[in-house]
Amino acid sequence: MGQIMSISKVKPGMELAEDVMNHNKSILVKKGFKLTDRIIEMLFNKYNVKEVVIKIVHNQAPKNFSKKETNLSSQHYAKNKLAFLDSTDHLEMIKKEIEKVGKLMIETNFVRHSIKVEKIFMKAIQQEQIIELLLKLRVISNNGKENLHRYIKTSLLATATGINLNLDEDNLLLLARASLVYDIGNCIIDQNLLNNNSLLPKNDKKKLEEHVIAGFQILQHKFPKEICLPAYQHHERFDGSGYPNGLENDQLHLFSRIIGIVDVYTALSSNRPHRSAYPTNEVIEFLLGSGDVLFEYKIIVEFLSIINIYVAGSFVLLNNGDIGIVSEINGNPLGKPKVKLLYDKEWRNLNGKEVDLSRNPLYFIKKVID
Known part of the structure; x- marks a missing residue:
């Protein structure tokens, strides 16, 4: 073949x-x-x-790394004088932070299957090697706290997607761990490149892309392939347009396909050094439009169906300028809840008239009002 x-x-x-x-x-x-x-x-x-x-080599991963390459991570940590990261106190500190943030995210009801997701997630972070890597990501990165929270969110979302895809508990645990450390290669990348607020020249972009190889190198001797491969493959795409090898969808591990989608969702919906977060509806439209082009459409649908994008009680601005409050999540997977309208764009009272956005395709939520 x-x-x-x-x-x-x-x-x-x-x-x-x-x-x-x-x-x-x-x-x-x-x-x-x-x-x-x-x-x-x-x-x-x-x-x-x-x-x-x-x-075609399924689950293709880099082979025959030189000794110099496989020592990239340890050289970087030594250079940055991070020997204290092995401290038991620091490991316990970061573990408590991860537990706290994970529970807070789940309590906001932003993801479905919350009870099972929490059980899997809490079990995933009992592995000390995972905590060690997350501590390194937390300390080395210039935006360590924000990035750590993003990886926690990615893990919760990926795990819930895996539940929708009927993965068994052993695989859900592997997926939860893989989606916590898939970006560990960023530890050895120049942080000025990661936080650059302008378009990068080709050479610098190439350096950034090396994080997938570095990530695999860091993980390959400590973890099974289910955790290593997503680090290497999460920027590959359905049509073969990704990197580092231009692999197509059927050549990628399932976890890589799931994490690739969740990674893009969390990246686009988060503030970055060079831009503000995109509105949720735009992120959803992008993902749906990329089905079976950049990402597998079936997984996109399963992923979007586990997100409670809007929480009942949230104040929202609609695309026509009306302001309302989310009254019912409606069981709709694509961000189309019921909304009680409060004011129009001229601030005229709309008396709480309820509109079901899932039945009104011309209207959508433009943004949540803080």
Whole structure:
């Protein structure tokens, strides 16, 4: 079984699923050959080969790292003088913070299956190695507190999505842990790049993309593949347009597909150094529009169905300028609750008239009013 791949996306070590031939049908490179830099360059420059058929390797992960590469994380920690991170006191401190934030998030009723999600999450953070990594993320990052909270939210959302997908408890536990540490590679990335508030030049963007390889390197000797692969694959996309290997959907681990969606949702709905958070309705529209292009549509729908986007009692602004209060969540998965209208855009009293947004497609919530 093979995948047609542009020669520009081919990486050394990939195996040919079919012979590569020239225009005269003579074999240039035989099926089964593992490509090298020199052969890739020859095919592209000398023989003008545009595409090759690569053998699909499910759950593909980076192989044969050098000793220098696998020591990236320890070098970085030593450089930043973070030896104190092994302190039992600091581990206990961060664990309590994670427990507290996780419980507070669940208590806001922002996610469905809350009882089971809390049970899985609390069990997930009993593993000391997970807490050690989260402590490093918390301390090294310039926005450590905000990022830690985002990873907690990602874990809760990913776990609830896994419940919707009927994963058993063992896999839910692995998914909860994987979605806490999938971005651990950011520990070795220049924090000035991570927090840059402008468009990055190509070279700097390439450096940022290296965090997926670094993350896998940090995790590979401590955790099973279910936890390691999402760190490496969460920026791959359904259509093969992602990085680092341009893998397509059926080549990705299920956890990578779930976390990739949740990661984008939490990123777009959070404030970042270079922009404010996008309105929830815009994030939802983006995800739905990317179905079976960037992400698997089935998982998008299951993910959106577990989010309680709006809480009853929230004041909201509608797209037509009306102001109201969410009166009923309505069991609707896509942010279409019932709203009691209070005022129109001219501040005229609307006397609490109730409108069901799921039955009025022209109206939607533009933002929550604090």
